[in-house]
Amino acid sequence: MQNLIDNFFSYTITGLTIGAVYALVALGYTLVYGVLRLINFAHSEVFMYGTFGALWVVMLLGGKPGGSVGQVIFWVVMMFVAAMAMSGLIAVILERVAYRPLRKRNAPPLIALISAIGASFVLAELMGLRSRVAGWVGLDDTLREYVRNSRNNAGLPSIISPQPIFSVGGYNVTNVDLIVIIGAIAIMVVLDQFVKRSRLGRGIRAVAMDPEAAALMGVNRDRVIQVTFLVGGVMAGAAAVFYMLKIGITRYDAGFILGVKAFTAAVLGGIGNLRGALLGGFILGLAENYGSAVVGSQWKDVVAFVLLVLILLVRPTGLLGESLGKARA
């Protein structure tokens, strides 16, 4: 406890940075849940592919420590482009392959979960077997650096070395911390505005509120669902960049645990609610860090889940309630 009080700001700020990643991934769960009322179990893999997108583009561009300011900005921008494209693409493919055929057949919701679990295994394994996959198409020599040790960690060169910018209560806030927290909030604001104001965003809200009425009003449901998956994927891509900047190492199974956490964050804030996902993510990140400080890092996940249960007991629909459809117009 004393440790937590002494280093309160350190725990808080690092908790917020990982919370930002949770929040962005949670958005994907929340958006899909809002529109389709199902848990997109494979979203964790969408995130994982984003981390590899970010990693590979830096390797491709020859990113290394100690680049000039211009270079660093270029690398980071390219990381966003690559990760968002990768995650968005995977999310859209996922919808096409794993969900749309089921929807066409009016399958029960539980079977969508099985399809998603299957898709999640397939996506993770393809990444874990990427050296073999490259071998099938005869590119294993060309892509050697990208696919070797495919079951093992893959590390990003530290293109930004963390520099203290200013100090709060004894904790040196670094440039990476700032990029992650401010970047995540900025992206959330953009998304919030997109859902609130744009035509497509209105479509998403309409389908979430009442799919049949929306269809009668001329909203193309399939298209809206596809856009929802795309937006969720792009958010996961952004999360992946922040994750790579902060953690710097990824692996084919890196999505699983993070996905569970992000889903927890989404439920915590009220699944189907965009602002709830943001709030849930930050709260979860903080709770984990504070919990680690007080009872030891090994109980971190236990703290997170116990907190979830407690909040659901008091507020059965999460902190802010389920309301993607009802977001103020």
Place this chain on the structure above:
Amino acid sequence: MRSTLKFAVPLAVAALALGACGTKGGDTPAAGGSGGAAACQNFKIGMFGALTGPNANLGIYIQNGVNLALDDYNKKHADCKVTLENYDSQGDPTQAPALAKKAIDDKKVVGIVGPAFSGESKAADPAFNEAGLVTITPSATATKLSSNGWKTFFRALGNDDTQGPAAAKYIKDTVKSTKTFVIDDASEYGKGLADTVRKDLGSQVVGNDTIQQKQTDFSASVTKVTSSGADALFFGGYSPEAAPLIKQLRDGGWKGTFVVADGVKDQSFIDNAKDAAEGTIITCPCVPADVAPDFQKAYKAKYNEDPNTYSGEGYDAATILLDGIAAGKDRKTMLDFVKSYDKKGVTKQLKFDDKGESADIKVFAYKVEGGKIVGSGEIK
């Protein structure tokens, strides 16, 4: 009635078929075994460990070493080759017993390299012991494994009790740390080591933490370490967690010495932690590579990368079994052969004491310098 017949007819046919064919076994002794000594026995050795799934890294590194030993043997004995039988447990103790039974039932298997992890060893070794099938583990380091009275258990590396005190000694005498932080990964291996280090360092331990395997975000641990003012950190665990841990510690501005054990001694630690890995001290009960340059060269030629964690131990364990086969041993006589084995391997002098532990364990210190793991002498 017709439908009754439909069911009944195939049944009767099946019963007849079973009755018609004879029996085997019983009084007559099983064939084989007593054949001419010169005849090729088509013996196999088994590789027991995680070859697929999330824990496959380590298993494959070992398998690479084993395959290299097999290549050497089969080149010399082209007329009677030994093949490798893989028992892929995925590191999962649940799958291990059935695989062990499979290996035991295959009478051509005369010895096992593995089981690779301590958990699956506990699940499978009792069966190997009962069947009298020799196992030489290249990587399971839980100290207690050797004190179960398993006659067939051999360990081609030091256990946690040999390395822990050496690591503590190094931290005290060479790093000259006065404030040490200790982290473990709650695994049997990592916690066992870290607890020994904690005990040996006593009051100079300024803080403890436990992380979980597969964890990637260590911000809470980073805060704990930096705020404790520690000048050295011992981490008991494996490289998948060590790499992000040291990276985040350096990002967090911590400047002390990072000390780890053999679970981290692989190139992937450096590849992933990049610059943050520089200066890391790795203890390992294994002879530095420059002692066995031929193995190093052969491995690199075959797999296009440097030998990784436990590849050398895998090579050594397989070599012992293959030497046994070359000396005409079968499953039964292999046990005594391994017990009295005494030769220089690529990692150490291969000789076992009466509990099956490697008799001659020296712990060496290594240091990460310029992106390479270089030896820096024995810890005495």
Place this chain on the structure above:
Amino acid sequence: MSTSTGTAASTKQRRLGFKERVNNLPRAVKILLWVVFAVFLFMLPLLNIPFITTEGSDFGGVLFTVATYVLVALGLNIVVGYAGLLDLGYVGFYAIGAYTVGVLSAEHAKLSWVVVVPIAIVVAMVSGVVLGAPTLRVRGDYLAIVTLGFGEIVRLTLVNSEWLGASRGISDIPKPPGVELFEVPSIDWSSGAPVVDLDTTSTFLKFGITDFVPYYWLALGVIALVLLFDILVKSSRVGRAWEATREDEDAAELMGVPTFRFKLLAFALGAAIGGLSGALFATKAGFINPQSFELLLSILFIAAVVVGGAGNRWGVIVGAIVVAYFPERFREFADFRVLVFGLALMLLAIFRPQGLLPPRRTVRAKRADARQAVLEEGEASA
């Protein structure tokens, strides 16, 4: 919609045809068929039938694993299939059962197996009530994440608690008391035709280290008991209450069904069966550590139930066999096992969305649906 009902109807017809034919058989033949089937199951590990027998791992051991999955699937089917509660943390109960056996018969006490297994069932059941009482009030998908969290909490507690052996696990769990009655020979096919092999035998009910067949027999017996229990419960008032709750919770509540209490009962019964299968697993393994209770296992359990057809007890048995047996049978896929399994799940979801053996919804539920359809049509035309 029309296609899916079409295929469902046609399969039903086919199944009914088969069923009718069986039903029309004389009683004596029926009993004989059952006995033959039971003997076949009993002998399965010793028959060594080519193609069915797993090449890469011991068939007896694999069959035991399949049997534990079947048991787990039957338990989880009560929760997911009958009561309609999505439980993603079922492995928690499985672990509690296994660890109760471990702690009471090896780690901290030396109680006999006969005493320990009932205790394990009770402990698992109590933990089901303790988890269920606060959380069953949250609905649907929230329950999924809460139970998932429970499974993880159980595992992390096992990893981090010294008293429970931490990662070291618990070794030397004693075997059940056995008797050596007679030896059963196995069949050898290596010459191409079946030959009775008197060298490779299993001793009836001798629980040793290297022969898993007696454990499989034990598990078969337990499965038979649980099935009987399942059939009785499902056709009782309790089964009807579950069905009403699953179909429409609010309506059931209005009709005077105490839905919460029945949900809790389903949860507790499911937990008890999960605990029982965990206890059997611990007995056979002789060694348990937290690695055997990972979150992924919960997901495989759910997959078994849904793949087979949630709500149909024979369906979930088939599902459990698919999930547990195929990865072992197709070991030659080695590194691609999980990939192929994932693809199979996806294909199955598309082509058999109701599961391999869809549940036959009872006449009542179907009639209610028909009435609903008539009402909706009336609204539309009005």
